[in-house]
Amino acid sequence: MSTTPPHPSASKDAAGPRIAPGPPPAVHARGLTVELPSRDRPYAAPLRAVQELDLTVPAGQVTALVGANGAGKTTTLRTILGALPFSAGSLEVLGTAMGPARVAVPQGVAVVPDTPAYPERWTARKVARAQAAAGPFDLARFEARLTAHRVPLDRPVGSLSRGQLTQVAVAAALARDPHLLLLDEPFARLDPLARTDLVDELRELMARGDRTLLLSTHDLEGMDRFVDHLVVIAGGRAVLEGDVETLCEEFLLLEQPSDLAPGSDAGSPLIGPAATGGTMRGLVAVDDAAGLAPDASLRRPTMSELVTHCLRAAGATSAPDTTTAPATTSRRDES
Structure with missing residues (x-):
């Protein structure tokens, strides 16, 4: 599983040459929380429509x-x-910090x-x-x-x-x-x-x-x-x-007979599994693909398949869980 790479630095150290920084993101949000009033119950507590959202x-x-x-x-x-307005977190748009009430x-x-x-x-x-x-x-x-x-x-x-x-x-x-x-x-x-x-x-x-x-x-x-x-x-x-390219390289779409246990012999769970027509489908991290059942087939997922299985996994729990809905922020190298 990949993590956010360090932001390119303009500093120079003994190990290598100076690296020019990449452009700042157009939108950068950290811990963004937005609360909306309830339409049906005006005196009820506001609904958190966005909760601690990290977005780049x-x-x-x-x-x-x-x-x-x-x-x-x-x-x-x-x-x-x-x-x-937002009630918590930070938000920058085109390099401008947005105030909570802007x-x-x-x-x-x-x-x-x-x-x-x-x-x-x-x-x-x-x-x-x-x-x-x-x-x-x-x-x-x-x-x-x-x-x-x-x-x-x-x-x-x-x-x-x-x-x-x-x-x-x-x-x-x-x-x-x-x-x-x-x-x-x-x-x-x-x-x-x-x-x-x-x-x-x-x-x-x-x-x-x-x-x-x-x-x-x-x-x-x-x-x-x-x-x-x-x-x-x-x-x-x-x-x-x-x-997108990195994500589709980090996961594989597994298809196997639905009567087999979901996952691998090593106990790696499928992400967002679904059984249709006698076939079980789900995502598996590339690093967890070893030891899969002999009848299982693997291929690169399309972006739509990646999204579908991740949303299915996220809907299975009340909060995002990195074992079923892995979050990653890998980015293509910027020149």
Whole structure:
């Protein structure tokens, strides 16, 4: 199991040459705790939607924030935006320390919300004017993108489809040319073609090298070559975090007949085991793969399989347990 590597240091010692420090993370949270009032019981104790969350979003990379409904993903994004206060911990966004009660959106950050909320009578052009009043905004880029996706500019947004409304929100965010772009379930309301087009557009954005993308999504299909960094969140806490390639090298997907004992002869447990069709599947750490049953088969997991089994493991206990939902923060070496 890997652990967080030491941050590159600019100091020089007798053992080696000077090493240039890597860029600071775009988002860095430690022990972040966010409490929300109860909707059904106004006098009840607040709900801890995010609990002692440790989160790193590497600069210049695509980070996927993944978890089940209610895991705390949207709350985390809204806290990064400054829209929600936090009660404990620390949070830095683009190098700026966020105070617990800060409500201003950090400069250089844009968001595509899960459910864009615009006055129903506004048109896309009105949305653009309102956005431009709040800061730098490329109106030509906004209109060109909507025209390319056949979204009417002069129709009230209340009459647009959910997919078209998402396209308006994406166009508004990209027109800001943000250094940090947050997307909350952007693919949920898009058809397959529009989804592919958006991923391609985001690839072009990331190709510039000075942009960072934090993506909250349930849909990881075909994202293995797009996402660099993965954060799996359950119960408001990160149960798995690290570089995607490294994580997929640290674990193996085991498949064996379900009538065999889950795990290995050496007693190594499976992570998030599930039995279907007479076959038991689960993750096993590479270091624990020795001594597996002869009928077991092993292969590298996809990112989606890695997430699925880790979430299943996290749901089996009331708190993250490193024996079933291992947390790691390995990162790809930065040059």
